[in-house]
Structure formats: structure tokens, C-alpha cells
Amino acid sequence: MTILIAGGGIGGLTLALSLHQIGVPARVFESVSELKPLGVGINVLPHAVRELIELGLLDRLDAAGVRTRELAYFSKHGKPIWSEARGLEAGYKWPQFSIHRGTLQQILLDAAVERLGRENILTSHHLTGWTETAGGVRAEFIDKATGKPAGAYEGDLLIAADGIHSAVREKLYPQEGPPIWNGRILWRGVTPDNAFLTGRTMIMAGHEILKFVCYPISKTPDAGGKYQINWVAERHMPPTYQWRREDYNRTAKLDEFLPWFRDWKFDWLDVPGLIENCPPLNYP
Ligand SMILES: Cc1cc2nc3c(=O)[nH]c(=O)nc-3n(C[C@H](O)[C@H](O)[C@H](O)COP(=O)(O)OP(=O)(O)OC[C@H]3O[C@@H](n4cnc5c(N)ncnc54)[C@H](O)[C@@H]3O)c2cc1C
The missing domain is CATH 3.30.9.30 (D-Amino Acid Oxidase; Chain A, domain 2)
Known part of the structure; x- marks a missing residue:
């Protein structure tokens, strides 16, 4: 089983670490090219x-x-x-x-890279959509900086941790409107x-x-x-x-x-x- 996580903020990284801890493979897809200690x-x-x-x-x-x-x-x-x-x-x-919020995020990021491997913490991967497949889900990404496709990945589940202006939430619950x-x-x-x-x-x-x-x-x-x-x-x-x-x-x-x-x-x-x-x- 592989869990795809869209968003490498505090929520997404913590989730990835918790999944790893219980032996569930996870992969984080973060929109920005570099996670900087902001906030x-x-x-x-x-x-x-x-x-x-x-x-x-x-x-x-x-x-x-x-x-x-x-x-x-x-x-x-x-x-x-x-x-x-x-x-x-x-x-x-x-x-x-x-x-400091940025320090907390950096602590989580360092631990995630150490434990899940850098190959499972992907930056420049902005989720644009997904389709349900027989085995789970196929998620599509672009590099937001260039607008070019960044690939499609298969997983058993897709979890959206893409923040307060979540595009996934907007797609799933269009009637809700913005926050x-x-x-x-x-x-x-x-x-x-x-x-x-x-x-x-x-x-x-x-x-x-x-x-x-x-x-x-x-x-x-x-x-x-x-x-x-x-x-x-x-x-x-x-x-x-x-x-x-x-x-x-x-x-x-x-x-x-x-x-x-x-x-x-x-x-x-x-x-x-x-x-x-x-x-x-x-x-x-
Ligand atoms: C830059 C920044 C600074 C902040 N500073 C503070 C602060 O100083 N104090 C405070 O109390 N709270 C701050 N917050 C808010 C706080 O971190 C979050 O509200 C809280 O931690 C919830 O975390 P989250 O993981 O749900 O969302 P966030 O921390 O907002 O993380 C969401 C992540 O998802 C990524 N993302 C968005 N859309 C996509 C997509 N389509 N595909 C892939 N990735 C995507 C974003 O780039 C972001 O890294 C800040 C948030 C951000 C983004």
C-alpha cells in the first residue's frame, strides 16, 4: 500500500512520518520548489x-x-x-x-527525508487532479513554476494536506466556496x-x-x-x-x-x- 500526500506543510509531513512509523509507505508531493522555513x-x-x-x-x-x-x-x-x-x-x-513555524517545519522535513528517503519527499510537484483507478488512485502533477507536467503517480490513497486554500477540497466540495x-x-x-x-x-x-x-x-x-x-x-x-x-x-x-x-x-x-x-x- 502506498499513500500519496499532496502538500508538504506541517500536516502533510507529520502524516508522512506517522504512516512511516506504522509501516505504511507514503510519498509527499509539495508544490513549491524548495521548502523554506517561512512564517x-x-x-x-x-x-x-x-x-x-x-x-x-x-x-x-x-x-x-x-x-x-x-x-x-x-x-x-x-x-x-x-x-x-x-x-x-x-x-x-x-x-x-x-x-518558529519554519523551524518546526524544518524539523519535520529533516525527519521525513531521513526516514522516508529524499526520493519520497518530492518538491515542484503541484497536484492538478486525480482519477480513481481499479487499484486506487492516479494523481497528476505539474511544476507550478514552469507550468510543465511533472508526472503522474499511482497509489492506494490520496490524502490532501494542501492547506487552507485546498484545491482538492474545492474539487470535492465545490458548493462550500472559499474559506x-x-x-x-x-x-x-x-x-x-x-x-x-x-x-x-x-x-x-x-x-x-x-x-x-x-x-x-x-x-x-x-x-x-x-x-x-x-x-x-x-x-x-x-x-x-x-x-x-x-x-x-x-x-x-x-x-x-x-x-x-x-x-x-x-x-x-x-x-x-x-x-x-x-x-x-x-x-x-
Ligand atoms: C508559508 C506559510 C507560513 C505560515 N506561517 C505561520 C505562522 O507563522 N504561524 C502560524 O501559526 N501558522 C502559520 N502558517 C499556517 C500553519 O502552518 C498552518 O495553518 C497549519 O500548520 C496547518 O498546516 P497544513 O499542513 O494543513 O497547511 P500548510 O502549512 O499551509 O501547508 C500546505 C502545503 O501544501 C502545499 N500545497 C498547496 N497546494 C498544493 C497542491 N495543489 N499540490 C501540492 N502541494 C500543495 C503548500 O505549498 C504548503 O506547503 C503558515 C503557513 C504557510 C503556508
């Missing part, structure tokens, strides 16, 4: 970490991420509202990790800055309309004593508000959102400072 921070909750630990990846997660120990809520004036323990400190058997926007816009960044609170705290400040979330994603300070602080500035717009389609890699404009957070200078966290001092995410 900013991601919080991996204990139930997801459990799966990654089962895959033998705990040491790699520990080397690259921060074990989140607390989630704390604050008002827009930085006054405490509520805090609660997370991960092991909250009694789970598995920690919660704050980690429905909930009106939330998130500006994101990673800024070298001082540790705050416990040093392993994830904070949410503000309210329903305007919110700032941040947490450290590096355990050890850089030469200047700073940690990588991941942040999300979030604004809830009316659902009818016209906005560009989301893009994890598009550079944001400060004047589009910084003014709303200008006064959010707490004695324990400088929100406008974090936003202003964020270096550009120079993706290769």
Missing part, C-alpha cells in the same frame, strides 16, 4: 506535542523551542486579568511549545527584545476588537542579551470590510496598525517598541 511563531499545544513526541522529536523540539509555562491575559493598559499554567505546569503529560473570513486581521513579527514575566509566558492583552499576543520563541539570549519575541497584533473588522487576501510572507505597513497600539506601553512590555523594532522578515 513566525506557532504555539504547539500538548495534544499535538504528544504526537511529535511519539515520532521521537522531543529532543529536536527542546533544542529549538520554548516550553510555554503560562498563559496570561491583560487589559489594554497592561493590568493583569487572569493567568493559568500551561503544558507540564498545568498537569499535562506533554509540554506546550512556542516555536469564510471572520474579520480578523493579524500583523505578525519576531523582534529581539528582553524576556518578560516568567520568561516562558504567552500573553494576550486588549479586548475583542484590538488584541496583542506575544511569547518568546528562543530559549537562550543572543549576544546582546535579547530573546526572539514572537508577536501578533490583531484587529477585528466588520466581516464586510474589504481587505487583501491573507499572505504569511507579505511585508506589512506600520502605519496600517501601529497607531492603534501607540499607547500600549506597559511597565513590563513595550508593545509599540516591539512593533517598531521588528526587523524585516527577509525571506530568501
Whole structure:
């Protein structure tokens, strides 16, 4: 039995590793030509970490991420509202990790290449369609960069892990339409800055309309004593508000959102400072 997986994101790579672990051959087909460590921070909750630990990846997660120990809520004036323990400190058997999304993907990719072999992790293979055959499925691919055919592959099953704008889902469920926007816009960044609170705290400040979330994603300070602080500035717009389609890699404009957070200078966290001092995410 061979499983074809369309999409080499966090879902597709984790699935490939889990299938390999139970002895089911799998092959990943990723649309882009090179998987680069894109994105900013991601919080991996204990139930997801459990799966990654089962895959033998705990040491790699520990080397690259921060074990989140607390989630704390604050008002827009930085006054405490509520805090609660997370991960092991909250009694789970598995920690919660704050980690760079690109680093997590790279950990999964390295493990997938080591265990399944590079020949089973194919890039420049964009799924364009499939047909059911007597024995399973035949999937067709193109190289999206050139538009040229990249071959057809047979398998027993095809699993779509092609992300939020899944073309497979669209074909299977055309009546669903595109994902429905909930009106939330998130500006994101990673800024070298001082540790705050416990040093392993994830904070949410503000309210329903305007919110700032941040947490450290590096355990050890850089030469200047700073940690990588991941942040999300979030604004809830009316659902009818016209906005560009989301893009994890598009550079944001400060004047589009910084003014709303200008006064959010707490004695324990400088929100406008974090936003202003964020270096550009120079993706290769
Ligand atoms: C570039 C990028 C940056 C992100 N950054 C963050 C972040 O900083 N923080 C955060 O919390 N979440 C981030 N996310 C979202 C988060 O990774 C995903 O929502 C979550 O991990 C779900 O993973 P997934 O595997 O379902 O989808 P994704 O991680 O979106 O992966 C889907 C993969 O499928 C590939 N693909 C798409 N269409 C096809 C096709 N037809 N054939 C073959 N392959 C295809 C895509 O290139 C992509 O690699 C990011 C996602 C992306 C793509």
C-alpha cells in the first residue's frame, strides 16, 4: 500500500512520518520548489506535542523551542486579568511549545527525508487532479513554476494536506466556496527584545476588537542579551470590510496598525517598541 500526500506543510509531513512509523509507505508531493522555513511563531499545544513526541522529536523540539509555562491575559493598559499554567505546569503529560513555524517545519522535513528517503519527499510537484483507478488512485502533477507536467503517480490513497486554500477540497466540495473570513486581521513579527514575566509566558492583552499576543520563541539570549519575541497584533473588522487576501510572507505597513497600539506601553512590555523594532522578515 502506498499513500500519496499532496502538500508538504506541517500536516502533510507529520502524516508522512506517522504512516512511516506504522509501516505504511507514503510519498509527499509539495508544490513549491524548495521548502523554506517561512512564517513566525506557532504555539504547539500538548495534544499535538504528544504526537511529535511519539515520532521521537522531543529532543529536536527542546533544542529549538520554548516550553510555554503560562498563559496570561491583560487589559489594554497592561493590568493583569487572569493567568493559568500551561503544558507540564498545568498537569499535562506533554509540554506546550512556542516555536518558529519554519523551524518546526524544518524539523519535520529533516525527519521525513531521513526516514522516508529524499526520493519520497518530492518538491515542484503541484497536484492538478486525480482519477480513481481499479487499484486506487492516479494523481497528476505539474511544476507550478514552469507550468510543465511533472508526472503522474499511482497509489492506494490520496490524502490532501494542501492547506487552507485546498484545491482538492474545492474539487470535492465545490458548493462550500472559499474559506469564510471572520474579520480578523493579524500583523505578525519576531523582534529581539528582553524576556518578560516568567520568561516562558504567552500573553494576550486588549479586548475583542484590538488584541496583542506575544511569547518568546528562543530559549537562550543572543549576544546582546535579547530573546526572539514572537508577536501578533490583531484587529477585528466588520466581516464586510474589504481587505487583501491573507499572505504569511507579505511585508506589512506600520502605519496600517501601529497607531492603534501607540499607547500600549506597559511597565513590563513595550508593545509599540516591539512593533517598531521588528526587523524585516527577509525571506530568501
Ligand atoms: C508559508 C506559510 C507560513 C505560515 N506561517 C505561520 C505562522 O507563522 N504561524 C502560524 O501559526 N501558522 C502559520 N502558517 C499556517 C500553519 O502552518 C498552518 O495553518 C497549519 O500548520 C496547518 O498546516 P497544513 O499542513 O494543513 O497547511 P500548510 O502549512 O499551509 O501547508 C500546505 C502545503 O501544501 C502545499 N500545497 C498547496 N497546494 C498544493 C497542491 N495543489 N499540490 C501540492 N502541494 C500543495 C503548500 O505549498 C504548503 O506547503 C503558515 C503557513 C504557510 C503556508
